[in-house]
Amino acid sequence: MIYLDYSAQTPPSELALSAFLNTPFLGNPNARHDLGKKGGKLIEETLLNISSLLGVLPSEIIYTSSASEANNLAIKGVAGYFKGAKKHIITTHLEHSSVSGPINYLKSLGYEVEYVDLDDEGKVDVGHLKELLRKDTLLVSVCYTDSEMGITQDIDKIGRVIKENSNAYFHTDASQALGKVKLSLEYVDLATISSQKIYGLCGIGALIKKENVLLEPIIHGGASITPFRSGTPALNLIVSFSAAVKEAVDRQEERHEYVKGLNSYLQSGLKSIKGIYINSTASSVPHILNISIPGKNSEEAAMRLSDKDIYLSTKSACSHENAPSHGVLMLTRDKKRALSTLRISLSHLTTLEELKTFLAEFKDILRGI
Numbered sequence: 126m127i128y129l130d131y132s133a134q135t136p137p138s139e140l141a142l143s144a145f146l147n148t149p150f151l152g153n154p155n156a157r158h159d160l161g162k163k164g165g166k167l168i169e170e171t172l173l174n175i176s177s178l179l180g181v182l183p184s185e186i187i188y189t190s191s192a193s194e195a196n197n198l199a200i201k202g203v204a205g206y207f208k209g210a211k212k213h214i215i216t217t218h219l220e221h222s223s224v225s226g227p228i229n230y231l232k233s234l235g236y237e238v239e240y241v242d243l244d245d246e247g248k249v250d251v252g253h254l255k256e257l258l259r260k261d262t263l264l265v266s267v268c269y270t271d272s273e274m275g276i277t278q279d280i281d282k283i284g285r286v287i288k289e290n291s292n293a294y295f296h297t298d299a300s301q302a303l304g305k306v307k308l309s310l311e312y313v314d315l316a317t318i319s320s321q322k323i324y325g326l327c328g329i330g331a332l333i334k335k336e337n338v339l340l341e342p343i344i345h346g347g348a349s350i351t352p353f354r355s356g357t358p359a360l361n362l363i364v365s366f367s368a369a370v371k372e373a374v375d376r377q378e379e380r381h382e383y384v385k386g387l388n389s390y391l392q393s394g395l396k397s398i399k400g401i402y403i404n405s406t407a408s409s410v411p412h413i414l415n416i417s418i419p420g421k422n423s424e425e426a427a428m429r430l431s432d433k434d435i436y437l438s439t440k441s442a443c444s445h446e447n448a449p450s451h452g453v454l455m456l457t458r459d460k461k462r463a464l465s466t467l468r469i470s471l472s473h474l475t476t477l478e479e480l481k482t483f484l485a486e487f488k489d490i491l492r493g494i
Contacts, residue, residue, distance in 0.1 A: 126434040126435070126436065127434065127435040127436070127479045127482060127483055128436050128474075128475075129435065129436060129437040129469050129470060129471065129475070129479075129483065130436050130437050130438050130468075130470055131412065131470040131471065131472040131474075131475075132272055132275075132301060132322070132412065132413055132438070132468065132470035133438055133470070134321050134322075134327065135321060135322060135323065135324045135325075135472065136324065136474075137324060137325060137326050137365075137369075138324040138325075138369065138372060140368050140369070140372050141320075141324060141325045141326060141365045141366075141368050141369040141372070142326070142365070143368075144364050144365040144367070144368035144369075145326055145361045145362065145364065145365035146361075148167070148360060148361045148364045148365070151163050151164035151167070151360060152164065153357055153358075154167070154168055154350070154357075154358045154360055155348045155349065155350070155357065155358070164358075164360050165350075167360060167363075167364055168350055168358055168360065168363055169183070170367075171363050171364055171366070171367035172184075172186050174367045174370070174371060175331070175366075175367055175370050178370055178371060178374045179308060179310060179318075179333065179370075179374075180308075180309075180310060180311075181310060181333050181335070182336065184336065185333050185334055185335055185336060186331055186332075186333055187331060187332045187333075187334055187351050187353050187354050188329065188330075188331050188350070188351075188354065188358065188359075188363055188366075189329075189330045189331060189332055189354055190328060190329065190330065190359075191319060191321075191327075191328070191329075191330045192221075192223065192298065192300040192317050192318070192319035192322070192330045193223035193330075194330065195317040195318075195319075195330050195331060195332035196221070196223040196224050196227065196296075196298055196317050196332075197223065197226075197227045197343060198332050198340070198342070198343050198353070198354065199266075199296045199315040199317065199332055199334075199340075200224065200227040200228060200231070200264065200266065200296065201227050201230070201231070201341075201343050202340040202341050202342065202343055202353070203263060203264050203294055203296075203315075203338070203339070203340060203341075204231050204236070204263065204264075205340075205341030205343070206339045206340055206341040207263060207339070209235075211261045211262065211263035211293075212235060212236045212237060212261060212263065213236070213237050213239070213259055213261045213262045213263060214228055214231065214232075214236055214237070214238045214239070214262070214263055214264050214265075214266070215238075215239050215240075215241055215254065215257050215258070215262060215264070215265045215266075215293075216228055216238065216239075216240060216241070216265070216266045216267065217240060217241055217243065217249065217266075217267055217268070218240055218243070218451045218452055218454075218455040219243070219247065219267075219268055219271035219273070219274075219276060219451075219452045219455075220266065220267075220268055220271070220298065221268065221271075221272050221298055221300075223298075224266055224268065224298055228266065236263075239257050241253050241254045241257060241267075243455060243456065245406075245456075246276070246406045246407055246408040247271075247274060247276035247406050247408055247409075247452070247456050248276070248278060248279065248408055249267055249278055249279075249283055251279075251282055251283060251286050254283065254286055254287075255286050255290050258286075258287065258290045258291040258293065259291070260291070260292075262291050262292075262293040263293060263294070264293055264294050264295075264296060265283075265287050265293050265294070265295050265296070266295075266296040266297070266298070267280075267283055267295075267296075267297055268297060268298045268299075268301070269297045269298065269299040269301070269302035269306070269308070269316075270299070270301040270302035270305060270306065270410055270413075271301065271452060272300075272301050272413075273413070273415055273440055273450055273452050273453065273466070273468055274404055274405045274406065274409055274413060274415040274452055274453065274456070275301070275405055275409035275410040275411075275412060275413025275414070275415070276405070276406060276408050276409050276452075277302065277305075277306055277408055277409070277410055278297075280297055280309060280310075280312070280313060281309050281311065281312055283295070283312075284311070284312020284313055285312055287312070288312055294314040294315060294338060295312065295313050295314050295315070296313075296314065296315040296316070296317075297313050297315070297316050297317070298316075298317045299316045299317060299318055300317050300318055300319040300322050300330070301322060301410075301413075302410075303318050303319075303322065303323055303370070303373055303374075304322070304323040304324075304373030304374070304377055304380070305377070305381065305410045305412050306377075306381075306410060307377065310333065313333075313335070314334070314335050314337075314338045315332060315333065315334055315335070315338060316332070316333040317330065317331075317332055317333075318330060318331050318333070318370070319331075320362070320365070320366040320369055323369050323370065323372075323373040324369055324372065324373070325365055325366050325368075325369030325370075326362055326365050326366070326369075328359065328362055329359060329362040329363060329365070329366045330366075331366070332353075332354075334353065340353055342354060342355065344356060376473075379473075380472075380473040381410075381411070383473050384411045384412050384471050384472065384473060384475070385411040387411070387471050387475055387477065387480060388411035388412075388414060388471060389411075390477065390480060391414060391469065391471070391480050391484075392414065394480070394484040395414075395416060395484070398484075398487070398488055398491065400418060400419070400420065400421070400491070401416055401417070401418055402416060402417040402418075402419065402457075402462055403415070403416050404416060404417055404453050404456065404457065404462065404466065406456075411471065412470055412471050412472065413468065413469075413470050413471075414468075414469045414470075414471070415450075415453065415466055415467070415468050415469075416466065416467050416469070417453065417457075417459075417461075417462035417463075417465045417466050417467075418465045418467065418491065419459075419461040419462055419465050420461065420465070421465060421491065421494050422465070422494055423439045423464075423465045423466055423467050424439055425494050426467065426487075426490055426491065426494055427439050427467060429490045429493075429494070430483075430486065430487065430490060433486050435482075435483055435486060437467060437468060437469050437470070438467070438468045438470070439466055439467055439468065440466055440468060449463035449464045450463045450464075450466045451463075453466050469483075
C-alpha cells in the first residue's frame with residue numbers, strides 16, 4: 126500500500142513499540158506496594174524526560190487518553206474553574222474539531238466566541254487579535270500547526286500579544302506540530318500533544334498546563350498521578366509515549382529536510398496537472414499538502430485511490446463528511462475549493478517511488494471523475 130495519511134495517524138516506531146512491550150507489569154502505579162512504587166518511579170522518569178525535551182516542568186504534564194481529551198480538558202477545565210466570571214473566547218477557523226467542539230459547546234451555554242482574522246498565508250493577524258482582547262477574555266485557543274493545511278503559527282508572537290494586553294489564558298493544540306517544528310512554549314499556558322501523531326501508540330496524549338493556570342477537572346473520582354485527570358495511569362502507554370517524544374524531538378530536523386524534498390517533488394508534479402489548486406501556503410509544514418480539485422468529487426477521488434491501495438484524506442479525519450473545509454474557505458474565499466479538498470500527508474517513511482506511483486494513478490483517476 127501507499128500510505129499518505131500520516132497526519133491522521135502514524136504507525137508506531139520500533140522504539141515506541143519496544144518501549145511498550147518491554148515495560149513490565151507492575152500493577153497499579155498508584156498502589157503503595159513495591160510493584161506500584163516501581164511503576165510510579167517509571168512515570169516520574171517519563172515526566173522528567175518529556176519536560177526536559179519540551180522545556181516545561183514535570184509537574185506541568187498531565188497524561189490523557191488522547192489529544193481530543195487534552196483539548197477538552199484545557200477548554201472546559203478553564204471555563205469550569207472560572208464558572209462564567211469571564212465568558213469571552215478567541216479562536217481561529219483553523220482549529221481541529223476537538224477544539225472547535227468544546228468551544229461551540231461553551232457558546233451554547235452563553236459564552237461569546239470571536240474569530241481572529243488570518244492573513245494571506247493563514248497566519249494570525251496579531252493586530253486584529255490585540256483589538257479583540259478584552260478584560261473578560263477567558264481564553265485564546267490557536268493551533269500551533271493546523272491539521273488540514275499544515276499552517277504553522279508564530280506562537281511566541283501571539284503569546285506575547287496576549288500577555289501584554291490581557292489576563293487571558295493561551296491554549297495551543299500542538300499535536301500536529303510536535304516532531305515537525307521546534308516547539309516554543311514560553312508564552313503558552315496550555316498545550317496539547319499526542320502520541321499517535323509522532324509514531325507512538327494510539328491511546329495516550331498529554332496536556333501541558335503551566336503551574337499558574339487554574340483548571341477544573343472534567344473527570345472526577347479515582348486516584349491518579351495528578352489531581353487534574355483521574356484514572357489509573359496507563360504505564361506501558363506512558364513509557365512508550367515518552368520514548369516517542371524523545372525520538373520525535375531528536376530526529377525532527379533530519380526528518381524535516383527529507384520530507385521537504387518530497388513535498389517539493391510532489392508540488393512540482395501536481396502543478397503539471399490541470400485543474401489542481403494548492404491550498405497549503407509558504408507557512409505550511411512540508412508534511413501536509415492540501416489541494417483542491419474544483420468541479421470534481423474529492424470524496425470519490427479518495428475512494429478510487431483507496432481501491433488502488435493509496436490512502437489519503439479529504440480533510441482532517443475528525444471533520445464532518447461532505448462539509449466544506451472551514452480553513453480553506455476562510456483562506457481562499459472559494460466554496461468550490463473548500464468542498465473539494467484532499468490532504469496528502471507525508472512522512473520520513475514516504476518514498477519517492479510511492480509519490481511517482483501516486484501521481485500517475487491520480488492523473489488517471491481525475492480523467493474519470
